[in-house]
Amino acid sequence: MIFLKRYLILFILLIYISLVNAASFDVEVVPIDDRIAIDEFAKFQIEIKNNLGQADEYRIYNSNFPTWDVRTDPIVNPITLELEPGEKGSLELIVDPLKIKDIGTYAVNLNVRTKVLNQLKSAPLKVTVLSIEGLIGGYVPTVVTSVSIPEKIDPREEVPIKIVLNNQNIIDYEELVIKLGSNLIKDTVVTKLGPKEEKTLELIVNLDPLTFPQEDTLMVTVLREDKSIINPIARKIKIIEYGDLKVVSESKNFLVTKSNYKFVSNNPDYAGSFKIETTLFGSIFSSENPKAKVIKEDDKKYFVWDVELENNKMDVVVTKNILPLVFVIVLLIGLVFSYYIFRVPLIIRKESSSLVKSEGGVSEMSVILHIKNRAKSKIKDIEITETIPSIVSIERDISIGALQPTKVLRHEKRGTTIVKWSINHLDVSEERVLSYKIKTKLSILGDFSLPAATAVFKYEGKTLTTVSSRLHVVN
Template structure:
């Protein structure tokens, strides 16, 4: 029995010590309402008391979270730099709260965060201010909502824009329907939510805008409506739309025909700003010569390769089609023409050719005295021709030199005409395939020829297998010193 009583006394002592330790606090805070019910244009005041139970002095910083009131203290340093409280001492500060703009009649909860600098702890003291209406028919507890709008400073129009709205109900009133209107130059959105009395809530949403929205500076407006009444003030947050430009190239089609290839490429500016884009298409030196394009291209070389290039201006979402046609058909036609020309030439050319040359043998008194004439006849086909006759004319200024051997073949006949040139004829019979004949003779001048002399063309007459007689003429000669 005595042992049980001892244990009971020990348990009670431990509880007493624990309660005493828990009740001790290094510092305490409290407040007294001086004037917490105001009307529009008036200023509320509250006395804040801090008790320092520590053995050392400390500084207590005040942080007041409100978007509806401006805050000042009777002693400015108490609010802006902190309240300096000596050890085992008590200090008071009078705080003034002035409405920012016109506030709806309501009860506003204002949290005051107090931080002990040296001790490193903090406490929150809640102050309630009541704003009454000047109109007796307007009841109290209208909606009073603090709000904070967050939007990225720069928004990519290709991506949804994240929006965050921090809401805080400053009133014991339950807001069953809170209408949120978001509006800007580029997008608008409507949201509905609710707020319980004195509740804090974060509403997140996204704004989806046209990806082609041009770059610009804008501001997002946040308006709250409760019971068809706008909750003032309406707040705005600035942001800007980013500029971007992505050019997409798509091969639309390819057509091939004989020695010709056509291709089409579609370039699209998937952006919200105008852009000059250089499109390059790999090619070869030969292909570039035979390639035409629309629009016109130019050729560049880089990295040991050749490219066709276009400088194209593309507006937002604008599309341009680049067409190329590589055709070797003109080359093929030219080759065909050349081949046809060669064939026609060999078909219609004279099978026998004749050429005439002359050289001066002697001169007299500064003029030409004697010349040697050479006539070259050639059968350039694989056919034999009969009745081949060579005819040449000698001007009256000169005469045939009969004292010497005329040439490889003696003339068959010589016709002399005092008024016209002397005609010399050689009848050589047949001319075998690919056979050549060389006829030479000499002429001498009757008088000294000063300057030069013109020798007429020589002719070769031959008969085809069909019995048709053809004539081929040689070149004309101008002989001079």
């Protein structure tokens, strides 16, 4: 009984393993071009189906290298294929007879190995060589070629292209033609390549700076007697968009600087803006055509324009004109000069002091007059006149040391009092102080003001008059 159970378990396990191995994946080879000349390439399509219940990766490789080379176009190394559960996928393979010298049918062993179960299956690729006319001295032309070119290209700059030719056998190529072709690049190079020689060709291609942003594919082929001896090499390239601002010219005249700028892009629909650094002074005294916005970034000021291209360019003119500033400065200097020339040589400053309050208002105060000569020569025959309103009265007693009034007159109709002082002369920068006391008839509530004082005097043979400001008393 135990023997039967063990036998049954072993039998089930063997069936499971055989089912897994049988159903892991399927490989099928479909010939596309399996009959070739010795210098041509065969093509096959390999189809793989994933029979597992999970995703798997399949690695495809050739066990007959270096007699045969199996690759993809473009070249991918390693050659792999990822499939989801139940998915079927395919790859196109190129088979290259590297060291075949005779006509006949050959079986190239292709291996497929899974990643999940590490299972291996082999699929023969049957290739028939019909002709060996392409042999040179009994050898198949084999020139390993590599091409390098920048993937992203600025059309304003030179485009470097590097081509490396590696002769794998002893054939002496007296003339090889390398052709480069794309929508934007077309060139041909003729060179020699000796037996087992490796040669590097470096080319420089110049594009139109206004080449529109686009993607392109550069194809490189190597020809001998108008026949390709390599599988064409493809390289993807991309022309990038740019925006370039340049100073076209700058002219400087008296107080005026005119700068001409040109913004150029290879995209006529360029969307964006550009800026030119300026200063606070420059932003005030500059005019722009077209008009710009002024912004501040990192404590710096800039003129900013929104790009509007015409024929891939936009012209901008910035004119800095400080003539108005110079005019204002000259005007201010003239005004100051005129002020000092035509200003009144005698000034009167009127102020109050010693305020006495009663019943919440001002009842008594002193009025002080400062008389000063600010001219550059002597002032003579100075007569100062003060008009005191009827709501106040002047104290007759003047403090000792103060200049006494020459006249005190009362205007009966108006009720005002007129006080006059006479000063014989004032020397340059000399100042006299006049003072008197007044009393109010009633306490004055709130703020009030007293009339301005006037002075009549003689200066440089002329009789002039000056007036002080009104005295405002804040209660």
